[in-house]
Amino acid sequence: MKKLTEASRIVFLVAVFSLVLTAVAPKASAQYSYYALNPCRVVDTRNANGVNGGPIMTSATQRSFAIRGVCGVPTSAKAVSFNLAVTSMTTGGFVTLWPSGQSQPTVSSINFTGTETALANGGIVGLSTNAQDLSVFDGSNSSIHIIIDVTGYFQ
Amino acid sequence: MRDFLHEAGPAGASMRKMPSSLRRIAAACVLAMAFCLPLVAATVSKLNDDVLAPLRGPVVAKRILLNNVPLYAHGTANIDLEEFQVWAPGGKVIVNDGKSVQYLDPPPMRFFRGMVNGDPESFAYFSVDGTTGAIYGLVATRDGKFAVNASRRRLLLPRNRNPIPDRSDDFDYFLTVSDDTDELPMTGQTWACDVEKLPAIPQVNRRILAEVDASGHRVIAEGISGTQSYAIALEVETDTELYVNASSNATTLTNYVTNLTGAVSTIYNRDLHTNVVQQNLHIYTGGTDPWSAANANSGLLELGDYYHANHLALKRSAVVMLSGKNTSSGVAWQGVIGGGDFDAGSPHFGGSYAWCGSIGTGGLGSVPDPNATTNGAQYGMPTGFQSYWPLTEYAHELGHNLAGHHTHCVAITTGEAAGTNHPSQHFVDMCHTGEIDDDNNGHTSACATGADFSSAPTERGTIMSYCHNVFISTVPQSRFTFGQASEVSHHELDDYMLRAAGPLPFFGGPSNIVSAVGTFTMTTITAASSVPANSTGNAASVGSSNGGTPTYSWTITGGTITSASNIAAITYTAGPSGNVVLRATAYKNGTNGATFPNGGVGITDTKTVTIVTCTAPAITSQPSSTSIVTGQTATLTVMASGTATLSYQWYTGTSGNTSSPVGGATASSVNVSPASTTSYWVRVTNSCGTADSVTVTVTVTTNPPSVATLFYPVTPCRIIDTRNANGPQGGPALVSGGTRNVTVAGVCGIPAGVVAISINVAVVTPSAGGYLTLFTGPAGASLPLASTINFETNRTLANNAIVKAGSDSINVFDGGPTLHFVIDVNGYFK
Numbered sequence: 001m002k003k004l005t006e007a008s009r010i011v012f013l014v015a016v017f018s019l020v021l022t023a024v025a026p027k028a029s030a031q032y033s034y035y036a037l038n039p040c041r042v043v044d045t046r047n048a049n050g051v052n053g054g055p056i057m058t059s060a061t062q063r064s065f066a067i068r069g070v071c072g073v074p075t076s077a078k079a080v081s082f083n084l085a086v087t088s089m090t091t092g093g094f095v096t097l098w099p100s101g102q103s104q105p106t107v108s109s110i111n112f113t114g115t116e117t118a119l120a121n122g123g124i125v126g127l128s129t130n131a132q133d134l135s136v137f138d139g140s141n142s143s144i145h146i147i148i149d150v151t152g153y154f155q
Numbered sequence: 156m157r158d159f160l161h162e163a164g165p166a167g168a169s170m171r172k173m174p175s176s177l178r179r180i181a182a183a184c185v186l187a188m189a190f191c192l193p194l195v196a197a198t199v200s201k202l203n204d205d206v207l208a209p210l211r212g213p214v215v216a217k218r219i220l221l222n223n224v225p226l227y228a229h230g231t232a233n234i235d236l237e238e239f240q241v242w243a244p245g246g247k248v249i250v251n252d253g254k255s256v257q258y259l260d261p262p263p264m265r266f267f268r269g270m271v272n273g274d275p276e277s278f279a280y281f282s283v284d285g286t287t288g289a290i291y292g293l294v295a296t297r298d299g300k301f302a303v304n305a306s307r308r309r310l311l312l313p314r315n316r317n318p319i320p321d322r323s324d325d326f327d328y329f330l331t332v333s334d335d336t337d338e339l340p341m342t343g344q345t346w347a348c349d350v351e352k353l354p355a356i357p358q359v360n361r362r363i364l365a366e367v368d369a370s371g372h373r374v375i376a377e378g379i380s381g382t383q384s385y386a387i388a389l390e391v392e393t394d395t396e397l398y399v400n401a402s403s404n405a406t407t408l409t410n411y412v413t414n415l416t417g418a419v420s421t422i423y424n425r426d427l428h429t430n431v432v433q434q435n436l437h438i439y440t441g442g443t444d445p446w447s448a449a450n451a452n453s454g455l456l457e458l459g460d461y462y463h464a465n466h467l468a469l470k471r472s473a474v475v476m477l478s479g480k481n482t483s484s485g486v487a488w489q490g491v492i493g494g495g496d497f498d499a500g501s502p503h504f505g506g507s508y509a510w511c512g513s514i515g516t517g518g519l520g521s522v523p524d525p526n527a528t529t530n531g532a533q534y535g536m537p538t539g540f541q542s543y544w545p546l547t548e549y550a551h552e553l554g555h556n557l558a559g560h561h562t563h564c565v566a567i568t569t570g571e572a573a574g575t576n577h578p579s580q581h582f583v584d585m586c587h588t589g590e591i592d593d594d595n596n597g598h599t600s601a602c603a604t605g606a607d608f609s610s611a612p613t614e615r616g617t618i619m620s621y622c623h624n625v626f627i628s629t630v631p632q633s634r635f636t637f638g639q640a641s642e643v644s645h646h647e648l649d650d651y652m653l654r655a656a657g658p659l660p661f662f663g664g665p666s667n668i669v670s671a672v673g674t675f676t677m678t679t680i681t682a683a684s685s686v687p688a689n690s691t692g693n694a695a696s697v698g699s700s701n702g703g704t705p706t707y708s709w710t711i712t713g714g715t716i717t718s719a720s721n722i723a724a725i726t727y728t729a730g731p732s733g734n735v736v737l738r739a740t741a742y743k744n745g746t747n748g749a750t751f752p753n754g755g756v757g758i759t760d761t762k763t764v765t766i767v768t769c770t771a772p773a774i775t776s777q778p779s780s781t782s783i784v785t786g787q788t789a790t791l792t793v794m795a796s797g798t799a800t801l802s803y804q805w806y807t808g809t810s811g812n813t814s815s816p817v818g819g820a821t822a823s824s825v826n827v828s829p830a831s832t833t834s835y836w837v838r839v840t841n842s843c844g845t846a847d848s849v850t851v852t853v854t855v856t857t858n859p860p861s862v863a864t865l866f867y868p869v870t871p872c873r874i875i876d877t878r879n880a881n882g883p884q885g886g887p888a889l890v891s892g893g894t895r896n897v898t899v900a901g902v903c904g905i906p907a908g909v910v911a912i913s914i915n916v917a918v919v920t921p922s923a924g925g926y927l928t929l930f931t932g933p934a935g936a937s938l939p940l941a942s943t944i945n946f947e948t949n950r951t952l953a954n955n956a957i958v959k960a961g962s963d964s965i966n967v968f969d970g971g972p973t974l975h976f977v978i979d980v981n982g983y984f985k
Binding site: 033034035036037038039040041048070071072081083085087115116117118119120121122123147149151152 | 865866928931959
């Protein structure tokens with residue numbers, strides 16, 4: 001088990017907010033305060049190819065994005081509150097967000113059908129200390145675009 | 156030897172002549188005059204002198220308008236005329252009476268040419284006798300031909316019995332209207348397709364055509380409407396027989412020939428932008444002349460030999476013989492205008508010579524002829540084809556000198572037909588039923604023969620055809636035109652026009668014998684199929700093989716050639732709209748430096764290039780200044796109109812200063828994250844211009860001190876439901892594209908000064924898909940690029956979010972239809 005700094009605070013928040021918690025936080029190592037941000041788009045795979053841009057996510061693959069250092073999220077942030085939107089899907093499926101460098105947890109951050117144009121869900125997720133600190137998995141049979149807006153961070 | 160075409164010519168030279176069938180026509184008519192006459196359907200009516208009176212007055216702005224000329228039984232027409240000259244400056248009437256030669260000034264006449272308004276195929280020619288004031292006229296339209304003839308003087312004798320001085324209104328005028336059938340006397344002649352079929356169109360050498368005076372000085376004539384045109388200066392020869400046909404009256408003959416040349420010039424000016432002027436008119440009144448040949452072919456050689464021997468240095472564009480010998484035919488060298496003499500089979504010489512027979516046989520025809528009679532009745536049209544034969548013959552044979560070959564029964568290629576309104580026509584005139592396959596149905600494969608004219612369309616022939624031998628009912632297939640614009644025949648004559656501006660000298664040397672060279676091939680034109688409007692430096696090229704380096708000649712419509720036009724690869728500037736039509740022709744050089752077509756045939760290709768009209772970019776929505784905190788991203792967006800493809804480049808600095816482009820910022824919308832306050836602008840570019848945006852400023856404020864907050868849960872509580880009555884926590888519905896500021900402090904137990912709230916936001920059966928963006932207050936805060944919930948049509952949906960709450964409020968932006976939303980709060984951060 002890898003050491004995680006995300007902590008019971010997050011677990012607590014998940015419990016309180018009924019948010020979908022995708023961070024794997026089996027161990028409470030610290031407690032963190034919340035710093036609100038005006039919503040800010042940090043990932044959009046519809047944009048030109050780049051670390052936080054395209055290409056489109058392909059079915060059953062994962063990639064990692066760099067959240068800290070963008071949109072006012074400091075490098076010291078341990079978790080972020082986000083809004084995750086999915087579009088361009090042609091089949092139903094799910095997306096999982098978790099701190100990069102960890103095994104993919106058996107959780108989902110959003111579930112969708114193939115008939116929707118776009119669907120969003122809010123949540124909180126922990127961040128690793130890797131440069132690309134957030135992993136995303138496309139759990140559908142479809143290529144999908146994902147958009148992540150951050151609304152605040154914990155540290 | 157010259158590469159000329161066929162019909163038995165003497166000594167290896169071949170020539171053009173009117174066909175044997177025409178000779179048969181003439182012979183038949185002489186023998187059966189009584190039969191011919193009823194076909195002449197001429198009507199004569201009196202014409203009020205007032206209609207013609209403007210011709211005696213001054214010319215205003217180069218124009219004279221004859222109003223209400225009763226050309227038609229059912230109405231009148233207006234004729235637009237300009238004054239022009241038939242005689243070259245210094246031209247003379249050279250009268251040889253067998254004992255002496257007199258050089259007389261041309262008769263004092265004024266000449267007018269023009270068209271009937273509204274009839275592009277018409278022409279009108281008038282002359283005013285400067286001595287008597289008598290007016291003669293000839294007007295040809297699609298519907299018929301009209302001759303205006305002066306009657307005898309109506310002498311008004313005062314009581315003292317002395318005639319009063321000339322008065323122009325002392326004339327009666329008679330407008331003689333004939334239908335087409337008097338153009339040729341008989342119907343039903345067998346269409347004899349015994350003439351050439353040419354493998355390709357261009358057949359003429361390059362010549363400069365210019366008018367010269369007797370001293371050899373060039374005069375550039377003005378064409379109709381003041382456009383510059385070309386002029387050909389003629390030596391006009393006659394013979395004793397024509398003098399006899401003119402009642403042995405030199406004045407009658409001079410006036411007749413002058414009017415004939417004037418009418419020819421009117422047609423040439425209209426169709427070929429070429430003035431035909433008389434340099435010298437040679438008349439033989441003493442019963443002897445230099446001409447002993449008995450037929451057209453011999454006459455043509457005799458004419459060339461005589462001028463080569465006696466007038467080698469006499470500058471002229473061509474020599475035209477108007478013979479009164481009843482040969483019923485004419486013949487001319489082809490594509491030789493302005494050129495020197497050449498070996499026509501020793502000891503004969505060819506050159507720019509045309510020979511026209513049967514002029515004035517049986518009396519001068521009306522071109523117009525004031526003395527014409529019909530069956531002894533004055534003022535009528537003369538009999539038979541003499542009305543218009545001389546004009547047809549003169550224009551036709553001179554046309555061989557200029558434009559080359561016949562237009563009937565001539566096969567052309569698809570490329571040559573391109574640009575005409577008959578793009579898949581395979582024959583030029585197609586005046587015979589057997590050749591009619593216009594634009595579909597598989598082309599006829601051969602020149603048709605026989606008498607089946609039953610379904611041929613009318614009005615197909617040109618001056619350069621034999622279609623006047625083809626009758627549809629009683630209407631011959633001929634017109635006094637070289638072909639109208641966009642017709643195949645007219646297209647063909649462009650070749651003459653384009654070469655008229657060529658570099659070769661106007662007058663050839665005394666023995667400029669040229670010879671044909673071997674064959675070669677030319678590639679089709681390589682050029683872009685479309686170019687932007689007004690674009691410069693566009694390329695077009697051709698190549699050749701199988702025979703060395705030919706000489707090229709390019710012409711263009713819809714644009715301007717900006718390079719040399721006699722090279723294989725040119726550049727051109729496109730016009731503002733429509734099409735560019737490129738036309739390339741390749742020739743090879745013959746001996747003596749003269750260009751000569753490839754085995755008698757130049758190779759021509761035409762390519763049409765579409766002009767793409769381009770609109771320069773214009774900014775329709777300027778970017779906006781905005782404010783961010785350190786580390787945040789600002790999105791700058793510009794919207795612009797203009798022809799695709801628009802490209803963008805963002806710069807820092809002041810609009811117009813391109814010294815600091817933003818790397819990678821080449822889209823209409825860019826995200827920037829400057830470390831400090833920075834100005835930006837964008838330049839939008841397409842192929843025909845650029846547009847610069849205003850300067851906008853992204854103000855960067857220091858990231859406010861991070862405020863560590865703690866979470867305070869509240870019992871879920873509805874802080875707004877727009878379905879309720881209007882109010883701070885109620886309606887109205889949020890309109891599409893609108894933003895609602897929602898105060899959170901003091902509601903549901905939320906205290907003032909909270910940093911963020913944790914909420915659940917729901918949309919209620921939205922009428923269309925869309926999204927909401929929840930972001931920090933206060934009211935008026937800029938909308939960030941973000942979304943909080945995405946929804947589908949009629950889908951009531953909710954999502955969780957934590958929303959920063961500046962100034963104790965949040966904003967809700969509606970990126971969907973006008974809708975109702977609900978926000979429930981479940982805690983806050985403070």
